[in-house]
Amino acid sequence: MALSACDLHVHYGTAEAVRGASFTVEEGEIVALLGNNGAGKTTTLRAISGLENLSAGSILLDGEPVQHLPAHARVGLGIGHVPEGKNLFPYMTVAENLALGAFLRKDKAGVRKDEEELISHFPVLGERRGQRAWTLSGGEQQMLAICRALMGRPKVLLLDEPSLGLSPKMVSEIAQMISHLTTRGMGVLLVEQNARLALGVSQRGYVLERGVTVLEGRADELLASEHVKRAYLGR
Amino acid sequence: MTPQLIWQSFVNGFALGWLYILMALGLSLIFGITRIMQFAHGELYMLGGYVVYLLTASLHLNLFLSIILAMVVVGAFGLLLYIGLFRRYTGQMVNPIIISVGLTLILQSAVVVTFGITQRSLPRLAEGGLSLFGSPVPKDRLVVVAVALALVVALYAALKKHRYGQAMVASVQSPEGAQLQGINLKLMGGLSMFTASALAAAGGALAGSVFQLTPYMGVQPLVKGLVIIVLGGLGSVPGVVVGGIFLGLLDGLAPVVLGAGWASILPLLVVMAVLLVRPTGLWGYGR
Numbered sequence: 085m086a087l088s089a090c091d092l093h094v095h096y097g098t099a100e101a102v103r104g105a106s107f108t109v110e111e112g113e114i115v116a117l118l119g120n121n122g123a124g125k126t127t128t129l130r131a132i133s134g135l136e137n138l139s140a141g142s143i144l145l146d147g148e149p150v151q152h153l154p155a156h157a158r159v160g161l162g163i164g165h166v167p168e169g170k171n172l173f174p175y176m177t178v179a180e181n182l183a184l185g186a187f188l189r190k191d192k193a194g195v196r197k198d199e200e201e202l203i204s205h206f207p208v209l210g211e212r213r214g215q216r217a218w219t220l221s222g223g224e225q226q227m228l229a230i231c232r233a234l235m236g237r238p239k240v241l242l243l244d245e246p247s248l249g250l251s252p253k254m255v256s257e258i259a260q261m262i263s264h265l266t267t268r269g270m271g272v273l274l275v276e277q278n279a280r281l282a283l284g285v286s287q288r289g290y291v292l293e294r295g296v297t298v299l300e301g302r303a304d305e306l307l308a309s310e311h312v313k314r315a316y317l318g319r
Numbered sequence: 320m321t322p323q324l325i326w327q328s329f330v331n332g333f334a335l336g337w338l339y340i341l342m343a344l345g346l347s348l349i350f351g352i353t354r355i356m357q358f359a360h361g362e363l364y365m366l367g368g369y370v371v372y373l374l375t376a377s378l379h380l381n382l383f384l385s386i387i388l389a390m391v392v393v394g395a396f397g398l399l400l401y402i403g404l405f406r407r408y409t410g411q412m413v414n415p416i417i418i419s420v421g422l423t424l425i426l427q428s429a430v431v432v433t434f435g436i437t438q439r440s441l442p443r444l445a446e447g448g449l450s451l452f453g454s455p456v457p458k459d460r461l462v463v464v465a466v467a468l469a470l471v472v473a474l475y476a477a478l479k480k481h482r483y484g485q486a487m488v489a490s491v492q493s494p495e496g497a498q499l500q501g502i503n504l505k506l507m508g509g510l511s512m513f514t515a516s517a518l519a520a521a522g523g524a525l526a527g528s529v530f531q532l533t534p535y536m537g538v539q540p541l542v543k544g545l546v547i548i549v550l551g552g553l554g555s556v557p558g559v560v561v562g563g564i565f566l567g568l569l570d571g572l573a574p575v576v577l578g579a580g581w582a583s584i585l586p587l588l589v590v591m592a593v594l595l596v597r598p599t600g601l602w603g604y605g606r
Binding site: 133134135154155156157159160164165167170171172173174175176180183184185187188232233236 | 485486488489492496497498500501504
């Protein structure tokens with residue numbers, strides 16, 4: 085099991101944003117984390133990558149606890165995170181952003197190869213190599229943010245609303261790219277408002293309500309579930 | 320007011336500007352990465368001068384070797400200040416300000432106690448002068464500009480090309496983004512304190528040689544450094560260079576051309592005017 089989160093709790097001051105989230109992501113698996121605004125999805129991802137502190141719970145990466153490690157150390161162990169708002173380096177070029185994604189990697193040849201491969205999937209990043217990141221369109225920035233995270237060769241990739249602000253064409257390109265990468269064993273935890281899209285690309289899913297994972301199942305089961313239909317699919 | 324006097328003031332101001340640039344780059348680097356306004360940075364500048372004084376007067380070391388050693392010593396001192404005092408207050412507003420203002424007084428007093436309040440002098444960087452555009456220029460002013468320029472170019476190249484330089488720039492532009500690429504922000508904070516303190520020490524040593532060495536010599540450069548950051552905008556090396564030269568020339572020329580009164584308020588008036596028109600500074604980006 086690549087990633088296993090058990091009974092996560094996160095406090096913001098006295099408010100408890102996450103209070104009992106548990107889930108697993110297997111190698112090569114795409115797992116959707118569904119929930120409404122304010123359900124704690126973003127906070128959950130931030131707690132896994134270490135941007136938020138846990139007040140209780142454990143996070144295992146390949147069976148090893150990582151919840152006590154700072155965010156930068158978790159990256160080295162294989163947690164990649166494309167956060168909400170992307171957090172690109174706006175005044176650095178596309179190429180510099182990608183290179184920083186591989187900051188901890190020592191295999192220069194492998195880094196170059198990965199960059200070439202990503203650019204062959206998203207040629208626009210190659211065309212804009214020398215451009216500063218802020219000059220890119222929203223969709224291109226999202227692509228860059230995902231590719232930057234992939235440059236670190238994560239074992240588990242946390243994606244926060246990757247479809248936000250993207251055209252349907254771009255969404256399907258990114259979905260294809262991610263499916264392709266999972267064939268190499270990378271696990272993906274996908275947070276999406278768009279539940280139909282998320283369950284369309286994932287194998288399994290969890291539903292997070294007010295900070296608690298209340299439902300889990302295979303993607304097709306969740307798509308068929310009355311609860312999910314009523315609350316998240318607008319039917 | 321003779322043309323010679325104006326020329327002399329111009330040359331002095333230009334050299335002064337490069338000392339301000341060294342200060343401002345350091346302040347900007349520290350603030351960008353740690354969010355700490357290092358008000359005691361001027362005292363590290365001053366300490367740079369006194370370390371060189373010790374090395375040249377007591378140990379009779381070569382001046383330039385002494386400057387390099389002073390950069391290392393003061394850089395390490397800055398790193399220690401970060402580890403011992405500032406690091407634990409990362410993300411806080413008030414405590415780092417209190418600490419750095421307190422440090423200012425402590426370091427000034429320590430130097431007064433050790434070296435006395437009287438001015439000291441360092442060996443000259445270079446003797447004599449040469450002729451530039453038909454006007455005389457003291458060689459030591461040129462050495463100041465050359466050394467400062469070399470340091471600025473080295474810093475710029477490191478930030479642009481070196482892995483850790485890029486990591487520092489990334490930490491300024493998006494601290495969370497940097498952490499998510501595996502960059503240790505506290506390590507970057509320490510690196511920025513070391514680098515900035517070393518640059519300040521070089522500035523103080525150059526100033527101590529061209530002008531004089533006093534326990535309070537760091538106060539003015541600190542103020543100028545802060546003004547330059549505002550003028551040039553945080554996070555822009557070219558912005559700091561242009562702002563520094565501008566402010567240095569203003570400092571050199573204003574007392575001669577406009578009188579001492581105007582000279583002290585003019586830089587601040589310019590800053591106010593610039594901020595009214597461009598709130599993020601001339602080159603800087605907002606945050």
